[in-house]
Amino acid sequence: MTLLYIKFYKTIRIAVCQVMVGAPACVSNLEELIALGAKKIFVCGECGVLDRTIDDAHLIISTSAVRDEGTSYRYLPVSDEVELDTYGIKVIEEVFKKEGLQYKKGKVWTTDAPYRETRKKMLQRKEQGCIAVEIECATLAAAAKFRGITFAQFVYACDNLDAEKWDQRGLTVRPVSKKVQTFELAMECAINL
Known part of the structure; x- marks a missing residue:
C-alpha cells in the first residue's frame, strides 16, 4: 500500500507520497491512488540527460515519452510513444514562467x-x-489515459549520458535545500493542475 501524507499547501488539501522506483512498481502506486479517489496525479523526479548542453538540475517538462519498457503496453495499444496531456504541460509551463524559471x-x-x-x-x-x-x-501517462485521469510530470536533470564517459553530475550529491525547492515547485504545479 502506498504511504500517503495529507497536507495543506496554500490552503489546498493535497495528498503526497513517495512512489516506488521503476514502471511496474510506480504504476502500482498510481492504481492505488486512483482506487483511493485521485483524479489528478502530478509527478516530479530526476532524469538523465541526452544533451550535454542541458545543465545539471535544469527543469524539463515531459511532452511525450518513448515506450522502451513493458508496462505501458498493458494500458494502451502498441505505439512508439505516448503523448502527455497538453493541459498538464500548459499548467507546468505557466507555473515555471510565473516563477521566472528556465526550462x-x-x-x-x-x-x-x-x-x-x-x-x-x-x-x-x-x-x-x-x-x-x-x-x-x-507507463504513468499510459495508465492515466486508460483510467481517464489527469497526469502531468516535470523532471530535473541529473546525470549526463551525452559524453564519452558517463557523467554523474548531481545525481547522488544534490543538496537537500535544492530538493526542497524542487518539491515546493512540484506542489505549486500540483495545486494548479
Missing part, C-alpha cells in the same frame, strides 16, 4: 533497464528527439 520541453525516453542505457541506444533515442531518460513516464 526545456521535450520528449523523454522511458526505459525499465537503466543499466542498459548504452551509448548506441542513447544516440538512437537522441535521433528520435529525446532530450532525457527516466524510468516511469510512459
Whole structure:
C-alpha cells in the first residue's frame, strides 16, 4: 500500500507520497491512488540527460515519452510513444514562467533497464528527439489515459549520458535545500493542475 501524507499547501488539501522506483512498481502506486479517489496525479523526479548542453538540475517538462519498457503496453495499444496531456504541460509551463524559471520541453525516453542505457541506444533515442531518460513516464501517462485521469510530470536533470564517459553530475550529491525547492515547485504545479 502506498504511504500517503495529507497536507495543506496554500490552503489546498493535497495528498503526497513517495512512489516506488521503476514502471511496474510506480504504476502500482498510481492504481492505488486512483482506487483511493485521485483524479489528478502530478509527478516530479530526476532524469538523465541526452544533451550535454542541458545543465545539471535544469527543469524539463515531459511532452511525450518513448515506450522502451513493458508496462505501458498493458494500458494502451502498441505505439512508439505516448503523448502527455497538453493541459498538464500548459499548467507546468505557466507555473515555471510565473516563477521566472528556465526550462526545456521535450520528449523523454522511458526505459525499465537503466543499466542498459548504452551509448548506441542513447544516440538512437537522441535521433528520435529525446532530450532525457527516466524510468516511469510512459507507463504513468499510459495508465492515466486508460483510467481517464489527469497526469502531468516535470523532471530535473541529473546525470549526463551525452559524453564519452558517463557523467554523474548531481545525481547522488544534490543538496537537500535544492530538493526542497524542487518539491515546493512540484506542489505549486500540483495545486494548479
